[in-house]
Amino acid sequence: GDDPPPPAMKRERSNSLPNLAVDGGDMVQRMRQALRRRGLGEVDTVFDDGYVQSIMNRTKNGKQRTFEYSLDKLEASLRWRREYGAAEVTYQDVAQSLAPQHMIWHGFDSLGRPILYVKPSKMDLSTYNTENYLKAHVYLLERGISMIPKGETTFVLVADASGLGNKHTDLKLMRQLAHIATLAYPDRLGVLIVGPVNMIVRGIWTVVSRLVSATVSSKIRFVPSPRKAVSDMLRHGCQPPEW
Numbered sequence: 225g226d227d228p229p230p231p232a233m234k235r236e237r238s239n240s241l242p243n244l245a246v247d248g249g250d251m252v253q254r255m256r257q258a259l260r261r262r263g264l265g266e267v268d269t270v271f272d273d274g275y276v277q278s279i280m281n282r283t284k285n286g287k288q289r290t291f292e293y294s295l296d297k298l299e300a301s302l303r304w305r306r307e308y309g310a311a312e313v314t315y316q317d318v319a320q321s322l323a324p325q326h327m328i329w330h331g332f333d334s335l336g337r338p339i340l341y342v343k344p345s346k347m348d349l350s351t352y353n354t355e356n357y358l359k360a361h362v363y364l365l366e367r368g369i370s371m372i373p374k375g376e377t378t379f380v381l382v383a384d385a386s387g388l389g390n391k392h393t394d395l396k397l398m399r400q401l402a403h404i405a406t407l408a409y410p411d412r413l414g415v416l417i418v419g420p421v422n423m424i425v426r427g428i429w430t431v432v433s434r435l436v437s438a439t440v441s442s443k444i445r446f447v448p449s450p451r452k453a454v455s456d457m458l459r460h461g462c463q464p465p466e467w
Contacts, residue, residue: 251291252276258295264302270311271298278377279411282439297410304408313363321360324348329368331462337414338371339380339454340364343467345387354397361401365409378414382454384467388424395431402435413440417454419447 252273259267267276280294289297305311315322326346331339368379405413418425425446433441447453451464458464 249273251280255280255291255295255298259298259302262299264299264306266306267298267302270302270305272374274375275377282411301408301410304404308362308408310362310366310408313359313366315363318356318360318363320351321347321353321357322363323351326467327360327364328465329364329371330465332459333380333454333457334459335414336373336376336459337378337380338368339382339458340368341382341384341465343384343386344392345385345389346467347392349391352394354394354400357394357397358400358404362404362408365412369409369412378412380414380454380457381416382450382464383416383418384450385418385420385422385425388422390424393424393428395428398428398432399435402432406436406440413443416444417447417450418444419450419453421446421448 255276256267276298279298280289280291282289284293321327324346326344327340327342329338329340333339372379429446445453454464
């Protein structure tokens with residue numbers, strides 16, 4: 225079974241604006257037009273219709289998101305990507321961080337979602353740099369999102385914490401990743417599988433749980449064996465990578 229995480233901090237609930245029902249393609253096109261009027265023409269190449277509609281159809285505080293809330297969320301994502309230059313990050317830019325092959329996209333789950341496997345204990349500490357590591361995550365996210373098939377909008381993340389120690393932990397990076405996941409890649413995470421749970425994992429969760437929404441928290445599974453947990457989700461014939 226899943227291991228229970230430490231309790232997350234409670235958050236104040238914001239007042240929700242009146243609901244606005246989403247009427248399929250018409251509302252998606254209205255959203256695209258609104259983003260273009262805000263000078264974000266790249267919406268037509270960055271977000272497919274399924275993702276835009278998924279953002280609009282989700283709930284906030286138990287109520288469907290309003291059009292304005294969804295518009296602001298998508299605008300924030302596009303502006304961050306533009307300012308950071310997310311689409312321009314190349315493998316050469318982050319080859320140093322990815323060289324140990326401890327962060328890789330490998331296969332799909334039964335729903336067709338691509339799976340990102342990470343094992344922090346295999347990182348090369350002699351070349352570690354926080355900013356380059358952050359850029360490597362952006363590169364991986366951009367590549368992974370391009371692999372999501374039509375009809376799906378999310379990916380799966382599997383974090384193997386075996387061998388994880390204090391020397392592999394960078395809380396500054398964890399905070400930055402939590403911020404980026406919420407701001408730049410909202411609602412992209414389908415499920416995060418983490419295990420085995422140890423004191424380091426619990427310490428990281430204590431920090432990160434304060435930075436992510438209850439919705440994101442609900443997508444995180446703490447398990448004794450991430451390999452076993454993800455194996456039950458894979459497409460027939462697929463296997464996790466051998467580390």
